[in-house]
Amino acid sequence: MLFKTLGQTDIEISAIGQGCGIHHSLSTREVYRQLESTIRAGIDMGMNFIDTAPVYGDGESEIVLGKALKGIRDRVVLATKVSPENLSIQGIEDSMKMSLCRLKTDRIDLLQIHWPNPQIPILETLRGLEKMVQEGLVRYVGLCNFSIKETQYIQQQLSPKLLASVQVEYNLFDRSIERDFLPLAQKSDISIIAYSPLHRGRIVANQKQWAILQGIASKYQKTPAQIVLRWLTKQQPVVVIPNTTNIQRVKENAESLNFDIEEEDIRCLEQKCRGHLLDVPPSSIQVADDSGRSVYRTLGEAMENAMKCVPSPQDLAKQIENGDFLKPVRLRPAGSSREKFELLEGRIRYWAWVIAHGFDKPLPALIEDYS
Ligand SMILES: NC(=O)c1ccc[n+]([C@@H]2O[C@H](COP(=O)([O-])OP(=O)(O)OC[C@H]3O[C@@H](n4cnc5c(N)ncnc54)[C@H](OP(=O)(O)O)[C@@H]3O)[C@@H](O)[C@H]2O)c1
Structure with a gap:
């Protein structure tokens, strides 16, 4: 496994993490049970970085993680979120207490704002997050789904070490972040946590791109998903959090770092498989x-x-x-x-x-x- 430093902290996170999003309407007890065992298997394969949120499965994702991490909490770097409706000082505190209770832990390594809420002043939200850090319940803070301008403003308001990451969509199809977030993160030592790295399982946008990707994958005796995850994690501040409840795919994803892609193949991917x-x-x-x-x-x-x-x-x-x-x-x-x-x-x-x-x-x- 390849490890990268989380922002300017002293925490090392696996370049391939585990996303734990579950859609409540689709989930059954069996899916939750599978998620619990895939998370534990992923940790054994070195995937120590785990991302969840109170909203995933209406709290079920955090509950499943609480069970999966029993006895092994110290082996992982745990990231959860706070929903936009809870961004007041009191809301953050209440949301955190619920998350800690569901996750059966006494601290969150990375607490991320899930979406901005313009109805609550951002400075109040930041004070609420800082309070959680002062109380020792949270170690570092991250943002998800903020615009570049908002991110730069927040960066100015927080001490440099505290803002460790931005979580944004990044995959072969949607490379919007290369324009602004990637250079900002590189310059400021902030980690990019790439969500939906496999384009929600579709990986590319059409059959033609799929054929090109398969051609490259067979050259390296890898799968298309492994090529995409390798391409993403080659970029310095980027870690990925693919989501799966399939144990074979956890292994496949964990093993996507032990090879390199030649420049000409990278060019081909970037030019021919983009959205x-x-x-x-x-x-x-x-x-x-x-x-x-x-x-x-x-x-x-x-x-x-x-x-x-x-x-x-x-x-x-x-x-x-x-x-x-x-x-x-x-x-x-x-x-x-x-x-x-x-x-x-x-x-x-x-x-x-x-x-x-x-x-x-x-x-x-x-x-x-x-x-
Ligand atoms: N901050 C945000 O707003 C936000 C938004 C979206 C997602 N996220 C985070 O990012 C994580 C991942 O995003 P995502 O679930 O949207 O998209 P994703 O990881 O790109 O795609 C997940 C899909 O890919 C499939 N898959 C996984 N590994 C595969 C492989 N090796 N080969 C082929 N298919 C594979 C999975 O199917 P199987 O389960 O059948 O294997 C699943 O359907 C979430 O769990 C969540 O933690 C955050």
Whole structure:
């Protein structure tokens, strides 16, 4: 296993960690049991860095981890999160107490803000996090899903050693972070924790890219997933947290570091397997609902925010008006058309863009299944 230093701390974390996201609606007792044994197996293979959140499986992920880590807590670096609705000083304290109780531990190594909440002043949130550190319940702090501008502001407000990581999506398909987060992290000694490194199991965007990736994988006698994980972890501040409940895949992922990829193959991967970035007017995008997640279908619904999404479309619109856009939405062509698209991901970002700029100004999008 390859280990990297977490931010400017003295903690060493495995370049391949274990993501423990579970979707409550899909999970069964059997999945929880499998997760418990894959986590323990992963730790035995050297994957000491573990990422969870109170929201994963509505607390079940932390409960499973509490069982899996019984007697071996000191062998791992444990990262959890605090949800955006709990970012007040009191909210952080309450959320932490619940997490510690579910995880059956007395400290969290890395506490990350899961999503920003513009309704709660960020300085209050930072004071709440610092309080947890002073009380010895948390060792270091991290951010997830903040824009680059927000991250730079927070960096100025915290002591340099305290902010250890930013957790952002990074995979072959979505390489948005290479523009700003990667250089910032390299300059400031902050770890990048790459979530969804295998593009949520799809690995690439289409069959053509899959064939190219398989060609490279067979040259090294590796699997496509191993090539992608190796490519990501070659970059200095990057560690990855793939998620699986399959023991063979835990082993496969753990063994993705014992080889090197030649420059020409890296160039080929980066040029031919990247996501297709396009500016698309919102008027050409259908807001479909085949993901199992609820969506707003009209501008009025988005403005009302009856589902109480945090941040709300209106909050995010203000950020967009200030030229601060987190990352492209995901689309797929609608039928055989190259002019109409369906929205796959980024429901709040889509409506925030519409509130900020209307239906005609094109918004940045990554296109799946584009052959
Ligand atoms: N901070 C955030 O907002 C945020 C957002 C998303 C995710 N995360 C974190 O990142 C972790 C990982 O992200 P993710 O679950 O979205 O995406 P991911 O790790 O890219 O993909 C997970 C999928 O990949 C499959 N997989 C795992 N290893 C594989 C392999 N070797 N070959 C082929 N398929 C493989 C898994 O299927 P099987 O289970 O069937 O093996 C699973 O369906 C989460 O668990 C969570 O900790 C954080």
